[in-house]
Amino acid sequence: MADSMSAKGIRGNERTAGWIFVAPALIILGLFFVLPILMALWVSLTGWNGQGSPFTSRVPFVGLHNYTALFATDDLARQDFMTSIRNNAYYVLLVVPLQTVLALGLALVLNNRILKGKSFFRTAFFFPSVTSSVAISVVFLFMFANGGAINALLSAVGINGPQWFSDPRGLIHIALDRVGVHNAPAALADHGVLGLTWWDWLSGPSVAMCAIITLVVWTTSGTFMVMFLAALQNLPIQLDEAGMVDGANAWQRFWRITLPQLRPTMFLVVTLGLIGTWQVFDQIYVMSQGNPAKTTLTPAFLSYRTAFRDFDYGSGAAISFVLFLIIVLFTLLQRWLLRERRGH
Incomplete structure (x- = not known):
């Protein structure tokens, strides 16, 4: 006891x-x-304009109005919010797969035992990730300026660079225009959801957004490459050698042996990629400010603009919390997709 x-x-x-x-x-x-x-969260439930304290009785309490206005009120605020969601969705759909595949490819190259100068290539691939995103965005801004290097190259092959990058249409609309579809079909132009027609939802990313996507993929792949490289170097080499003994070629060993063992790292990389791409702000702020014609407008930048430029802090905070819920939902979805399945 x-x-x-x-x-x-x-x-x-x-x-x-x-x-x-x-x-x-x-x-x-x-x-x-x-x-x-x-x-x-409290500010998102009020009509605070940034003057004084948001916790006084003088600040009107509006409840869920700031949230319902983003989805149910047919006005410019909802149209801008849905436009930002569309732009960011295309951004996520392109950036996350591209940066993941590029990072894994670079890691596989650096993990090759016969590669010479690994330290140099590892530093070169990782260097853009440790450089200030604002500084790199400014450099890209000069490259894509009217007199920049990119437009000079486009002019050399007969393409009007400034006009190309200021085109407010998405790539899908531009491609359709090239094949003779100049106007939206009635079924897509007359119907839609949440303030945008189906034609607007299916526009694709603009050329300006694609330039930002290129920048982000280049600057983020190095970080994820390090994660994949660390995981690859911790894999037991005996499994790969057993696959070689059984007659599996390089692709079969990668697909059947290496990739399944990278599932936890893949989950981490995709999760961080989803969070980072839905929160993209600094590149938008420095390079485009949402232009041309709001084709690079994102929810994070819209939240900033609504709160700190339009002085509607309640709506700006509401946009941030809706963005938070979107990130949580997509994280749970990709966790379900990458879950460990029994029998595999």
């Missing part, structure tokens, strides 16, 4: 000591993470 009470007392002391040790971290997280989120 005495031993039991002594053990119970020791465990009780350990529990108290544990809470004491984690208390500073919990306090810091509460003050600088949880509390600001709760404050922003």
Whole structure:
């Protein structure tokens, strides 16, 4: 009995000591993470214009109006929000697969035992990832300017560069125009959802957005390459050698042996890619400000513009929380898609 009470007392002391040790971290997280989120959530339920404190009785409480206006009110605010969702959706659909495939390909190259100068290539591939995104965006902005290098190359092959990059149409619309479809079919132009016609939803990314996509894929692939490379170097080489003994070629060994073992790293890379692409802001802010014709407008930049330029902090905060829910839903979806399946 005495031993039991002594053990119970020791465990009780350990529990108290544990809470004491984690208390500073919990306090810091509460003050600088949880509390600001709760404050922003309250702001999203008000009509605060940025003057004074949002927690006074003078600030009107509007409830869920800022949220319902984004989906149910037929006005310019909803159209801008849905336009930003469309633009960001095409951005995600292109950036996440491209940066994942490129990162995995670079990691496979660097993991090759016969490659010479691995340190140089590893540094060269990773260097864009550690460079300031704002600085690289400014460089790209000069390259795509009217007198920049990209437009000079396009002019050399007979393409009007400035006009090409300022085209407000998406790539799908441009391609259809090249084959003679100049106007939207009635079935797509007369019907739609959430403030945009089906023709607008199916426009594809603009040329300006594709330039930003190119920049982001180039600057983010290095980070994910390091993750894949670390995972590849921790894989047991005996499995690959067993595949060679069984007569499997290089593609079969990669598809059947290497790739399944990279599932946890793949989940991490895709999750980080989804979060980063839905939150894209700095490249948009520096390079385009949502132009031309709102074809590079994204929810993160729209939230900033609504709050800090239009002084509608309630709607700006509401856009941020809707964006948060979108990220959570897509993260759960890709987690379900990449889950470990029994029998495989």
